[in-house]
Amino acid sequence: MARRRSGHPKRKNAVKIVGAEFFKVFLPKFSSHQLLIPPDFFENFGRTIKEKVILKNIDGKTWYVDVKGTPNGVFLQNGWQEFVDYHGLKVGEFLVFRYEGSYTFMVKIFGTNGCKKETFESKIIAACVKSEEETDEETKPKQTSRKRGRTEHSDRFGEVNEVEVDSPSNQKTARDPKLLVPLD
Known part of the structure; x- marks a missing residue:
């Protein structure tokens, strides 16, 4: 182990667990059925990570997703596909995972335009409000x-x-x- 000038052993960049973040670029060929957690991020958990984690989107909706260790790394698996389908993830979209404690990750999704992507649920609510406004306009007595x-x-x-x-x-x-x- 290399030593610093102060005499203390050099350590990897340790990140605080709660609030730690990592990002992934969504590539359907590699990440539509499972998602590799970056090895350096996973090392911060040591052996304490459970077999299931919770993914939470910006609307507060949650998904329980299995975590599976393989010789190729640690992956999000069962439940990940539902998360992908719900958000309609497309190639090149950017996902930021922020650990909030209690095995829960807040996931923010950014489109290929660089802007935060609205969730499917938000789009439905916006469409319903717009539809109601249009209906109100049509039914107003003239x-x-x-x-x-x-x-x-x-x-x-x-x-x-x-x-x-x-x-x-x-x-x-x-x-x-x-x-x-x-x-x-």
């Missing part, structure tokens, strides 16, 4: 030129008590209290 809608306001706190709405088929009165915020 005012006719015959008559304008009338709104009665309460003087106190700008509360709406009653709203008349014109519709092509008939005239309706909606009783849906809403709060109006004064802009002064």
Whole structure:
């Protein structure tokens, strides 16, 4: 072992376990069914790593993934494929694994454009919100030129008590209290 000038043995760059990170570039040919944990990262755990770890995405969703030691290294295996499928990982995407303790890794995924990739769940939520907004626009009653809608306001706190709405088929009165915020 090489000695430093101070007389202490030279050690490998030891990283603090909690908060330690490693990255992988996703290459389907090599990492769609299993993922090699970098040997230097794994050495930090010694023999304390369990047979299962938890992968957590930025939305907090978790996957239980088997850890398997082989002569070729330590791999994430059973459960890894589900993680890959859920996130729709594509060639060249960049994954950052951050150890949070208790055998849990937070995984951030970056697309080939260098930006953090939204999870599938986030995309669904965004699509649903957009769809609801579009539906709301389509179902809003259109005012006719015959008559304008009338709104009665309460003087106190700008509360709406009653709203008349014109519709092509008939005239309706909606009783849906809403709060109006004064802009002064």
